[in-house]
Amino acid sequence: MAQLVLQELYHPERIDFPLKRVGKKGSSKFEAVSFDEVLKDIATKIDNLRKDGKANKIAAISASHTILSNMLLDRFLMSLGSLNSYVEPSIDTLTNAAVNLTQGINGSISYDFENSDFILSFGARLLEGWGETSTIHRAFANWKRRGVKLFQIDSLCTRTASIADKWIPIKPGTESIFALGIAYHLIKMGKRSKGVNFGDWSQVIINQYTPERVSTITGVASEVISNIAKEFASAKKPLAVSGKGAMGVSSSVAEIVAVQSLNSLMNNLGKKGGVFVKTCPGLGKPKLDSIASAAIQNVKPAKGVDDFIKNFENIEILFINGANPVHRSVYGKLLAKKMKKIPMVVSIMPLINDTANYSDYILPSLTCLEMTTVIGDEAVSTRNKSMHPGDIILKIAKGIEGVSNSFPWSSYKDVIKLASNVEIKPVIDFSFTTKLFKSHLTEVSKRINTTSSKYPLILLPYELSTVGDGNGLAFPYVLKGIDAKILTGDTLWVDMNPVTAKKHGVSEGSCIDIISEKGKIGCVKIHLTKTVATDVIAVPLGFGHTSYTKYGSCKGINPKEIMSDSIDPISGIADWWFTRIKIS
Amino acid sequence: MITRRWGMVIDLDKCTGCGTCEVSCMQENNMPIFQDDSDDPKRVKLLNLMKITNDREKSLQYGDVKVAYIPKMCQQCDNPSCVAVCPANATDIGDDGVVSQIWSRCFGCRYCIGSCPYEARVFNWWKPRYEGTFKESLNPDVSISSRGTVVKCTFCSHIWKRERDKAVAKGITDINAVSYTPACAASCPTNAIIFGDLSDPLSDVSRLSKDKRAFRLVHTVDNWGVSKKKNLIKKYPEPKVFYLSSEEWIRDMMRFK
Numbered sequence: 001m002a003q004l005v006l007q008e009l010y011h012p013e014r015i016d017f018p019l020k021r022v023g024k025k026g027s028s029k030f031e032a033v034s035f036d037e038v039l040k041d042i043a044t045k046i047d048n049l050r051k052d053g054k055a056n057k058i059a060a061i062s063a064s065h066t067i068l069s070n071m072l073l074d075r076f077l078m079s080l081g082s083l084n085s086y087v088e089p090s091i092d093t094l095t096n097a098a099v100n101l102t103q104g105i106n107g108s109i110s111y112d113f114e115n116s117d118f119i120l121s122f123g124a125r126l127l128e129g130w131g132e133t134s135t136i137h138r139a140f141a142n143w144k145r146r147g148v149k150l151f152q153i154d155s156l157c158t159r160t161a162s163i164a165d166k167w168i169p170i171k172p173g174t175e176s177i178f179a180l181g182i183a184y185h186l187i188k189m190g191k192r193s194k195g196v197n198f199g200d201w202s203q204v205i206i207n208q209y210t211p212e213r214v215s216t217i218t219g220v221a222s223e224v225i226s227n228i229a230k231e232f233a234s235a236k237k238p239l240a241v242s243g244k245g246a247m248g249v250s251s252s253v254a255e256i257v258a259v260q261s262l263n264s265l266m267n268n269l270g271k272k273g274g275v276f277v278k279t280c281p282g283l284g285k286p287k288l289d290s291i292a293s294a295a296i297q298n299v300k301p302a303k304g305v306d307d308f309i310k311n312f313e314n315i316e317i318l319f320i321n322g323a324n325p326v327h328r329s330v331y332g333k334l335l336a337k338k339m340k341k342i343p344m345v346v347s348i349m350p351l352i353n354d355t356a357n358y359s360d361y362i363l364p365s366l367t368c369l370e371m372t373t374v375i376g377d378e379a380v381s382t383r384n385k386s387m388h389p390g391d392i393i394l395k396i397a398k399g400i401e402g403v404s405n406s407f408p409w410s411s412y413k414d415v416i417k418l419a420s421n422v423e424i425k426p427v428i429d430f431s432f433t434t435k436l437f438k439s440h441l442t443e444v445s446k447r448i449n450t451t452s453s454k455y456p457l458i459l460l461p462y463e464l465s466t467v468g469d470g471n472g473l474a475f476p477y478v479l480k481g482i483d484a485k486i487l488t489g490d491t492l493w494v495d496m497n498p499v500t501a502k503k504h505g506v507s508e509g510s511c512i513d514i515i516s517e518k519g520k521i522g523c524v525k526i527h528l529t530k531t532v533a534t535d536v537i538a539v540p541l542g543f544g545h546t547s548y549t550k551y552g553s554c555k556g557i558n559p560k561e562i563m564s565d566s567i568d569p570i571s572g573i574a575d576w577w578f579t580r581i582k583i584s
Numbered sequence: 585m586i587t588r589r590w591g592m593v594i595d596l597d598k599c600t601g602c603g604t605c606e607v608s609c610m611q612e613n614n615m616p617i618f619q620d621d622s623d624d625p626k627r628v629k630l631l632n633l634m635k636i637t638n639d640r641e642k643s644l645q646y647g648d649v650k651v652a653y654i655p656k657m658c659q660q661c662d663n664p665s666c667v668a669v670c671p672a673n674a675t676d677i678g679d680d681g682v683v684s685q686i687w688s689r690c691f692g693c694r695y696c697i698g699s700c701p702y703e704a705r706v707f708n709w710w711k712p713r714y715e716g717t718f719k720e721s722l723n724p725d726v727s728i729s730s731r732g733t734v735v736k737c738t739f740c741s742h743i744w745k746r747e748r749d750k751a752v753a754k755g756i757t758d759i760n761a762v763s764y765t766p767a768c769a770a771s772c773p774t775n776a777i778i779f780g781d782l783s784d785p786l787s788d789v790s791r792l793s794k795d796k797r798a799f800r801l802v803h804t805v806d807n808w809g810v811s812k813k814k815n816l817i818k819k820y821p822e823p824k825v826f827y828l829s830s831e832e833w834i835r836d837m838m839r840f841k
Contacts, residue, residue, distance in 0.1 A: 003607040003771060012716030127600035137773035141598065157637075159601045162650040169647040466603040476718075477610045480621040481603050483635055489620065497646060530639040530649045550619055 001133075001466060007475040008367045009380065013549045014350050015364035016384040025340045026358050028547060035385065038361050039392075042317070043399035045344055046080060049316055050402075055081030055295035059315050061305060063322035064090035068412060068419040069348075069389035071282045073321055076397050079286040079406040081295030084315070086305040088323050089250070089573045091124075091131050091243045092278070093304070097571035098256040099277055103269075103427050107279035109260070110424050111241055113139035115273035118235030119150045120182075120228070122175040122259050123244035123251075125160045126150075129465050130246050149235070151228060153178060156462055156538050157531035168228065171219040172458050172536060173448050173578035175244060176255035177441065178225070179262055180205055181214030185229030186265045193264040193430065201261070201432035208441050217445050237273030238266050248328070248461065248469030248541050250577040253570040254436045261432060270426030277427040283418055286406035304572025306565075309335045320347040321389055322365070326355040327470050327545055327558060330518075330565045330576045348389045351474055357547040365389045372413050374420040388412045447578065455580035457500070459514065460532070461541045461559060470542040473552035485527045486540055492556030493527045495538040501528055504583060512583045514539070516562040524557060537581065586679040587760050590739055591782035591824035592769065593792040594655055596834060598776035601653030605768035605777060606633045609657070612740060612767035614726050616712030628706050630737040631657040631768055638833040652834055655768065655777065657737035658683060658704040659801060659823030666696035666705065674734075680744075681782070681824055685736050692732040701802055701821060705736045739779075740766035782824060789826075797828040799835045807839070 008014075018038045023029025049055060060077055062070040064087055074085045087093050095109035113119070113126075113136060124130050127140060143150065152164035153175060161167035170178055187202050211222040218225075232238045242259035243249045260275070268274030288296065302308035309331040318339065326332040326339075332354070339345055339358040347356035348363045356362050364386040369379040371388060387395075390412030397407045409415050463469060464482065472478040485493050494514070501507060506526055513522030514537065524539070532538045544558030563576040609615075609631040616628050634656055639649045664683045666675050674689035675696060697705045711731040714722060722728070725742040729735050744764045751762045769779040780789035792798065800806055800823050813820070829835055 001602065001604060001607065003604050003611065006611055006721050007718070010717045010721035012718055014717070127602075129602075133602075134773065137600070137602075140600070141774045144598065157646070157649055157651055159651055159653065162652060163597070163600065167647075464603070465601060466607065476617040476619075476621050477607050477615070478603075480610065480615070480627050480629055481606045481633060529637065530644065530646050531637055531651055533646050551621075 001472065004466075004472060004475050004478065005367060005369050007477060008350065009369050009383070011351060011474065011549065013352070013474075014384065015352065015362060015386075017364065018385070019362040021360045026336065028352075028357055030362065035363070035387070038363065039395050039399060042344070042346060042361070042396055045317060046396070046400055050080060050291050050295075053291075053295065054316060055291060056084065056299050057314060057316040058082040059084035059308070059312065059317070060086065060319035060321060061323045061325055062087050063324070064088050064093060066322045066389060068415060069321055069393060071419050072390050072393045072412070072415065073319060075283050075286050075406065076393050076403070078296070079288060079292055079397075079403045080400070081288070081292035083296060083299060083301035084308065084312075086302070086308050088305060088325060088328060091249050094243060094249055094251055094571060094573060095256055097253050097304070097568075098260060101253065101433060101570060102257055102260060102430055103277060104429065104431070105277060105279065105425075105427060107277040107425065109256075110276040110278040111239055112273050112276060113239070114142070116237045116239040117146070117148050117273065118232060118238040119148065119241060120232055120238065120262070121150065121152050121160070121164075121241045122179060122255070123154050124241045124249075125154070125158050125246040125463070126241070127160045127163060128158060128246040128463060129468055130243065130249070149231075151231075155533060155536065156460055158462060168220060168224065169533065171217070171448060172460055174218040174444060175242075176252070176258040177209070177214055177444055178218045178220065179240065179255070179258040180209040180437065181211065181218065181225050182229045182232065183258070183261055183265060184209045184211065184214070185226050186233055186262065189229070189233055191233060191265045193261070193267070193432070195264050195429070196431035197434060198432050200434045201437070204434050204437055208437075213441065217441070217448070232262070233266070237271075238268065239263065239274060244577055245461065246463040246465070246468070248463060250575055252568045252575045254440055257433065257436060260430070264430040264432075269430055270428045276424045278422060278424055280419075280422045283415065289402035291402065302572055303570070304568070305329065306331055306567050306574040307572030309338075310567065312338070315342050317344045317346065318342050320345065320349070320355050320359065322349050324353045324355045324470060326358065327353065327548070328560065330560050330563050330574045332558075332560060348392055350386065351549055353548045354546050363387070363392055365392070372416065374416050390415060455516065455582050456535065457581050457583065458536045459516065459559060459563065459579040459581045460536055460538050461563070461577070462538050463541050467540070467542040470545065470548075473542055473545060473555060474549040476551050479551060479555070487543065487556055488525070490555055491523070491525055492540065492543050493525045495529050495532045496526050497530060497532050497534045497536065498528045499534045500536070501526065506583070514559075514562065514581050514583055516564070516579050516581045518562045518565065521557045521559060521562050537583070587783055588781050589681040589783040589824070590660070591681070591780065591789045591793065591826070592660075592739070593778045593789050593798070593826045593828060595776045595778070595792075596652055596654060596827055596829040596831070597797070598774045599653050599655065600774060601633065601635065602773060603633055604771045604773055605655050606631050608767045608771035609737070611721070612723055612726070614714075614722050614728055616708070616710070617714050617718055618710070626710060628708055628712065628735065630706070630735065631655055636834065636837065638837070641833070650831065650833070652829075652831065654827070654838070656702065656704065656801070657768070657825070659702050659821070659825045660739060662822035662824065663819045665699040665701070665821065669695040669699045671695070682739050682741050684738055684741065685734070687727055687729040687733050687735060690733040692734065694734060696734055702823070705734050708733050708735065740764075743767070792828060793826040795828055797830050798826045799829070799839060800826060801838050803839065
């Protein structure tokens with residue numbers, strides 16, 4: 001949230017100068033060193049690795065908001081000879097894999113909210129921090145005036161669901177089936193897509209995703225589904241939106257493609273009020289020297305950040321650019337364990353977070369008010385010895401032989417224009433993938449099967465707009481605003497339906513542990529409310545930091561520790577939305 | 585002579601509960617910073633973004649219930665009971681209709697807290713703290729309160745003073761030529777909070793305050809006829825913060841119906 005930037009700028013725990021680890025990894029013991037010393041050490045280490053033919057043992061994880069420095073880091077790693085540059089999941093990275101698969105270009109989905117007149121959201125909590133919040137808030141202020149309808153499909157009573165013209169409560173984890181159930185009706189109504197392979201795909205939909213089956217799996221009455229399909233079909237500029245969640249989003253590629261197929265059926269791809277593809281040509285490909293091209297040959301990088309964290313071995317240098325995968329990824333604990341063995345971890349960020357705690361070097365970076373952006377000059381001058389992450393990368397790159405040629409810029413300011421060159425392209429092509437949906441129905445119904453007695457409950461995440469998926473918790477004014485029925489002191493509250501509570505013998509204020517196949521988190525208190533369905537426990541994301549300033553540390557628990565960790569085979573990102581649990 | 589009568593309209597249908605108003609209010613008014621501000625009794629804030637839900641309604645089940653948010657601050661009554669009880673003249677109603685609060689005059693008797701029907705006033709149980717470099721983010725236009733005093737929202741009247749000073753520096757001496765926007769209204773991303781002059785019939789606030797969706801918090805007299813109001817109650821608070829909602833349950837809940 002933009003209002004938090006002042007607290008970030010003036011935060012008393014902002015790092016004043018580069019830090020070097022002195023204690024054990026994870027023990028939070030650091031001492032101040034000079035920038036030159038650190039950058040020289042990193043450059044020497046990289047040089048040695050490249051000479052030993054281990055260039056592909058260098059990796060980086062960037063936060064999704066670090067667009068410019070992420071581009072530079074990407075380019076830097078590639079020119080060194082490594083393809084291991086990853087970004088934390090966001091709606092852009094999630095949809096990127098789907099766009100690649102269905103539309104054949106490298107970009108992410110961009111919805112035209114400003115001009116659409118009927119929005120059917122599949123669990124995307126649009127008004128609670130989803131996507132580019134400023135754009136959506138602006139569009140939302142106009143929706144009421146223009147008479148735009150918002151239908152929200154969600155398995156929790158969120159604010160977006162309450163504000164929507166209609167909320168369709170659905171069984172958790174069945175959004176993709178619901179989308180294909182609507183596709184069934186649209187096809188029956190005579191809607192056709194010009195997309196490749198549409199014939200085969202529509203056969204699968206008509207044969208498998210029948211109203212009765214869809215109704216049983218999603219828990220939504222057949223008439224409701226057919227009515228929504230009718231309203232969707234009769235709207236002038238309908239828009240189906242995918243990406244469950246708010247700031248932390250989680251959807252499988254299959255789900256995004258299923259929702260996207262509705263847009264294709266309504267022929268709104270590349271049209272006003274429809275779906276566009278956002279691409280950024282970025283900085284282009286660097287010229288590789290012999291060491292780099294040798295290292296890149298025959299190397300297959302991981303598909304996404306979670307895939308990387310789960311499977312990487314023998315990484316020698318890991319850059320963390322503003323990211324916090326130890327807290328945010330469902331593989332966070334594994335990453336923390338693996339980071340202890342990586343010889344050099346370099347974090348670039350203004351505040352020490354859970355991930356930076358396992359670093360060898362922490363380099364202080366600017367907060368957004370101190371950065372020059374495409375809109376204009378920096379609002380305030382730089383505090384302390386902080387540097388823009390882009391400048392840090394440029395400085396390291398310039399010290400390495402064979403790489404410096406790919407970085408002709410003297411400062412990050414020279415790259416701003418190139419990096420912000422985002423194109424919103426109208427892409428009409430769409431190819432249907434039958435393969436994704438042939439066994440999808442049985443897979444989903446197997447996964448959500450509630451007869452399992454070992455883990456009878458379902459954990460669903462939700463977010464507070466100010467906390468997001470964790471970044472807001474370092475700021476005291478955020479803590480001050482959190483409802484007492486969400487956080488009291490250090491204890492987190494979770495929401496449960498009174499019927500479920502009765503069944504499990506717990507009541508308002510009871511302390512429970514939550515257990516999944518992955519482990520146990522506790523203790524949390526129960527708040528009884530009918531805003532959650534029976535057999536569901538709603539847990540807020542973003543809490544339970546192990547180390548994120550004295551304000552944000554050890555407040556509540558982090559549900560990611562026990563959330564499901566199945567990695568999507570196409571995007572390489574874990575799909576953590578739906579987790580079976582029990583309580584004790 | 586001031587002809588302004590500042591008022592506010594908050595459209596709950598547009599409020600997403602994002603919390604921007606709350607954070608910007610704290611930042612603008614130098615709210616204290618404690619290490620553990622998640623502890624409820626310690627909290628000092630002028631604007632409280634309350635989450636409300638109709639889930640207690642027996643006839644409603646999951647699927648029918650709703651959640652909403654209400655930003656609640658001092659309701660700036662025309663007949664403020666807090667002013668009547670304050671023994672120290674720490675709080676007063678100005679010509680512009682804004683109920684002021686002078687931190688340094690307050691000696692902490694808390695009569696005003698007891699008399700406020702909106703629980704809009706808070707007491708500094710602890711000495712306000714601003715750790716380390718957070719001090720540099722303090723707003724120089726707002727004085728820092730001390731322990732044992734009552735604080736409340738003043739419609740960011742310091743911003744009006746600042747705007748007036750600016751106008752005077754430009755040679756504009758007509759006080760009614762100056763307008764301003766409090767921090768919460770300025771920062772609301774969906775324009776749900778609208779601020780303006782209630783005495784100007786053409787302003788957005790006066791128009792919206794008469795909207796059929798409008799209601800005032802716990803102000804049951806609003807539903808009475810004019811004559812009943814006149815006969816039975818000489819002085820009722822008449823707050824100048826209006827809320828708009830198309831949801832019947834919110835209007836009923838907030839009127840204690």
